[in-house]
Amino acid sequence: MADHAGQNTVLTAGFAQIPKGTTLYEVSTMVGCVLIIDADRDVICDASFSFVMDKTSEFLVSLLLGKSVKDGCMQEITPAVQERFLAPGQGAVLQAIRAAVERYHEKKW
Template structure:
């Protein structure tokens, strides 16, 4: 991975009350490394309770081409993630996506 061709963006969402993730972290976060030349998500990590869930979600989003828009990515998460925290995972991705688009419009267009 060429650092000069990537940006790191984060997104967070409140976990559902009454779940372990809420009681432990309060929020779910995602960190995405996105290639600014290709628009592909090169790496991802989630702040979730288990390493298995982090690995699963990370594998699900890695390699995604952001030029396709956010909806196909969110549909993949909905299709494959059936945890009580699904909504928070989706919202954290949407938050990171919004941050990436802000950065892209302001900084990367220069």
């Protein structure tokens, strides 16, 4: 477990509905994304997703670590997810990430 004490980090979360008719929908109707952001640099330093299988979350985290969350960041994040996360619910994952980033920007001091 990462220790974020003494760092200027913020935890933000976003959620999105998984499309009906997918296998993933049968397991869970929503996907959650939690991002821990270094607020000094606007960079993702940790993340987690609400998937049943740990490997799915671990893989998505590896795509996000070190990515900027500055305005326009989804132009970098979206292609990385689209090209490398070839699983049902890809759009929901992107929407959950987008929601978490937007929440961060809404509350940023």
